[in-house]
Amino acid sequence: MTSSSIALRTPRRNWWGAQPIGSLFALPYLVFVAVIFAYPLGFAVYIAFHDYFFTAPGVEVPKPFVGFDNFVTALTDPQVLESFRNTAVFLVINVPLTVVLGLVLATALDAGVRWASAYRIAFFVPYLTASVSLVGVWMLLFSSGGLVNAVLGPLAPDPSWLVNPALAMPTIALYVTWKQLGFYILLYLAALQNVPRELHESAETDGANGWQRFLNVTVPGVRATTTLVLILAIITGANLFTEPYLLTNGGGPDGASVTPVLLIYQRGIQQQNPDVAAAIGMILVIVVGLLSLIANRVNRET
Amino acid sequence: MRSIRIAALTGALALVVAGCSSGGGDDDSGDEGAAPSGTGPIEIWLSNNEQELAWGQAVVDAWNAEHPDEQVTAQEIPAGASSEEAITAAITAGTAPCLVYNIATAAVSGWVRQGGLVDLAQFDGGAAYITDRGGDAAEAYQTDGGYYQLPWKSNPVMVMYNKALFEQAGLDPEDPGMATYDDFLAGARQIVDSGTSQSAIWPSPTNEFYQPWFDFYPLYLAETGGTQLVEDGAATFDDENGLAVAEFWATIYSEGLAPQEASTDDAMSTGTTAMQLAGPWAIASYSESVDVGFMPVPTSSGEEDVYTFADSKNVSMFTSCENQATAWEFLQFSTSEERDGQLLELTGQMPLRLDLAATYPDYFSANPAYEVFAGQAERAVDVPSVPNSVEAWQAFRDEYSSAVIFGSIGVDEFLANAATTIDGLVAE
Numbered sequence: 001m002t003s004s005s006i007a008l009r010t011p012r013r014n015w016w017g018a019q020p021i022g023s024l025f026a027l028p029y030l031v032f033v034a035v036i037f038a039y040p041l042g043f044a045v046y047i048a049f050h051d052y053f054f055t056a057p058g059v060e061v062p063k064p065f066v067g068f069d070n071f072v073t074a075l076t077d078p079q080v081l082e083s084f085r086n087t088a089v090f091l092v093i094n095v096p097l098t099v100v101l102g103l104v105l106a107t108a109l110d111a112g113v114r115w116a117s118a119y120r121i122a123f124f125v126p127y128l129t130a131s132v133s134l135v136g137v138w139m140l141l142f143s144s145g146g147l148v149n150a151v152l153g154p155l156a157p158d159p160s161w162l163v164n165p166a167l168a169m170p171t172i173a174l175y176v177t178w179k180q181l182g183f184y185i186l187l188y189l190a191a192l193q194n195v196p197r198e199l200h201e202s203a204e205t206d207g208a209n210g211w212q213r214f215l216n217v218t219v220p221g222v223r224a225t226t227t228l229v230l231i232l233a234i235i236t237g238a239n240l241f242t243e244p245y246l247l248t249n250g251g252g253p254d255g256a257s258v259t260p261v262l263l264i265y266q267r268g269i270q271q272q273n274p275d276v277a278a279a280i281g282m283i284l285v286i287v288v289g290l291l292s293l294i295a296n297r298v299n300r301e302t
Numbered sequence: 303m304r305s306i307r308i309a310a311l312t313g314a315l316a317l318v319v320a321g322c323s324s325g326g327g328d329d330d331s332g333d334e335g336a337a338p339s340g341t342g343p344i345e346i347w348l349s350n351n352e353q354e355l356a357w358g359q360a361v362v363d364a365w366n367a368e369h370p371d372e373q374v375t376a377q378e379i380p381a382g383a384s385s386e387e388a389i390t391a392a393i394t395a396g397t398a399p400c401l402v403y404n405i406a407t408a409a410v411s412g413w414v415r416q417g418g419l420v421d422l423a424q425f426d427g428g429a430a431y432i433t434d435r436g437g438d439a440a441e442a443y444q445t446d447g448g449y450y451q452l453p454w455k456s457n458p459v460m461v462m463y464n465k466a467l468f469e470q471a472g473l474d475p476e477d478p479g480m481a482t483y484d485d486f487l488a489g490a491r492q493i494v495d496s497g498t499s500q501s502a503i504w505p506s507p508t509n510e511f512y513q514p515w516f517d518f519y520p521l522y523l524a525e526t527g528g529t530q531l532v533e534d535g536a537a538t539f540d541d542e543n544g545l546a547v548a549e550f551w552a553t554i555y556s557e558g559l560a561p562q563e564a565s566t567d568d569a570m571s572t573g574t575t576a577m578q579l580a581g582p583w584a585i586a587s588y589s590e591s592v593d594v595g596f597m598p599v600p601t602s603s604g605e606e607d608v609y610t611f612a613d614s615k616n617v618s619m620f621t622s623c624e625n626q627a628t629a630w631e632f633l634q635f636s637t638s639e640e641r642d643g644q645l646l647e648l649t650g651q652m653p654l655r656l657d658l659a660a661t662y663p664d665y666f667s668a669n670p671a672y673e674v675f676a677g678q679a680e681r682a683v684d685v686p687s688v689p690n691s692v693e694a695w696q697a698f699r700d701e702y703s704s705a706v707i708f709g710s711i712g713v714d715e716f717l718a719n720a721a722t723t724i725d726g727l728v729a730e
Binding site for chain 1: 393415417707710
């Protein structure tokens with residue numbers, strides 16, 4: 001086959017691509033990406049570098065370029081630093097739990113435990129249910145007079161879970177792990193379908209027990225999914241807003257559950273300082289990007 | 303080829319961005335194109351309080367019957383985390399109505415900065431109408447020397463208590479005698495120690511910026527004879543009065559007389575607290591569930607005629623309004639003596655006008671439970687109208703939570719830290 005015959009068979013490409021109709025179908029999504037993601041992101045970067053506040057249409061006020069001033073304001077604010085520390089506490093608890101529980105439970109379900117469908121539904125229902133309603137249940141469970149403390153009796157913490165500075169964030173981390181787990185189990189279940197059965201059979205023939213097969217066949221077999229789960233869990237954790245806002249009423253107790261996104265809401269919407277809020281947002285994007293990169297690297301090398 | 307694709311994508315993006323940027327700009331009807339002489343249909347927003355909506359609709363119907371060319375349309379403030387956030391968004395988008403009857407004073411300075419509010423003093427007789435109606439006290443509602451809000455109604459905060467629980471605890475429900483801090487604490491201890499109620503009083507211990515208005519601030523106003531949190535551009539509370547109030551609340555929390563966590567239900571209705579700080583709206587709200595009594599907030603010396611927080615809601619006109627002359631006429635119509643009387647009748651909330659009790663004697667003789675609020679309304683003070691108001695209150699709340707509710711820093715430190723931060727914010 002000559003190079004000229006290949007050229008004859010290759011469809012002629014124009015600036016719309018090989019399939020102009022296909023590009024047309026993709027256009028709404030491109031517009032969606034531009035309007036919902038690209039423009040706000042670009043605008044947020046612009047706001048973060050200017051002395052900016054929202055005005056009524058037609059009201060012209062100077063919004064001078066201020067360089068890194070808003071970033072300095074954000075990074076010297078003790079509350080902002082505390083919010084990143086709180087997020088770190090959250091991620092340290094939530095991410096490993098999500099990965100381990102997600103993989104272990106998916107493996108158990110994949111192995112054909114009895115009532116597997118019922119378990120799948122049980123794990124998935126919290127993910128589908130609105131946070132607002134589930135938060136109400138957790139508030140009742142973990143309030144000082146709630147069911148958990150009633151069971152614990154004298155072992156109940158004082159102050160109680162959601163008003164205890166040391167326990168508020170871990171409680172939120174547990175709540176989010178439980179709520180999101182169904183989604184990650186589904187991801188792992190899909191990944192487990194692609195792990196060749198022959199590998200398990202070979203390992204079994206070589207005398208490997210269940211735990212050894214899990215470590216040496218299953219875990220490497222779903223590595224790509226683990227990377228995805230790690231990155232999604234980090235992004236979800238970094239975007240934490242609803243749970244601390246509702247469970248601990250706006251970042252309490254004593255700021256122990258305040259998160260960067262909660263501060264973005266406070267500064268940008270409530271206090272009308274969108275420039276500082278945008279700077280916090282930029283810092284968050286950079287931190288999440290770095291964490292995701294590290295997670296990707298570490299998972300690839302182990 | 304590649305460069306053409308990039309150029310096309312960039313062009314498409316630019317078009318999208320330009321489309322977004324111009325939204326609301328072309329049909330802008332702000333100050334420039336909206337002279338105060340404009341007349342015609344207008345839109346107003348009311349709070350979602352059922353009784354207030356009924357009042358608003360009655361006023362609108364009465365106006366519309368007489369003004370076929372200047373019809374008024376009323377609706378509830380659109381849903382949002384709070385009215386303030388919905389209004390801020392509407393100002394930015396240019397979709398604010400002509401008038402909103404639910405303006406919290408703390409948000410006004412931010413909206414003025416946004417260029418969203420009309421100075422009512424620019425109308426003929428505007429300033430005079432406001433001061434004639436509200437007296438000298440109306441001046442406290444000025445921002446940058448202008449009347450960007452008409453002081454409309456107040457909900458003076460008092461101590462509401464459950465008479466049955468007081469009786470069970472051995473307190474006199476008709477005269478509890480809890481006017482001083484010492485007496486109040488003694489009564490509170492009696493309620494909790496007797497097992498009558500899980501908590502004596504239950505202010506919300508959460509972190510929102512407006513929560514000080516229902517714990518620290520009413521008592522601070524009472525203790526100081528009506529000194530606002532910020533006066534003459536500086537925080538006032540870092541003194542012996544602020545210390546007395548903060549220590550009072552710190553004692554309440556440290557002795558477990560008030561919980562550190564928010565109630566998961568209505569603690570007053572369920573009897574898990576014997577007292578709350580509340581306004582006159584509570585009379586109607588609890589009329590079928592709890593027999594409530596009211597007493598002034600306590601002070602260290604137990605003064606008789608104490609000041610308290612007004613918790614007022616006012617009326618503002620927005621620059622996006624095309625028919626501002628109609629809006630101004632309707633604003634006067636809806637705040638006339640007759641309509642204020644109707645508001646009092648339907649909602650139990652106190653119109654911010656001079657000599658309330660003497661203006662509506664029939665109402666107060668028929669509704670004695672509200673009379674105490676009419677007296678209190680004359681000694682009610684609002685939040686200061688200062689720059690960065692919401693941020694200042696949030697800073698105050700953060701420090702208060704640390705020191706008073708959770709005891710993680712000292713009360714002295716809270717007062718000094720909060721005062722320093724607020725001084726900086728109001729000076730910006």
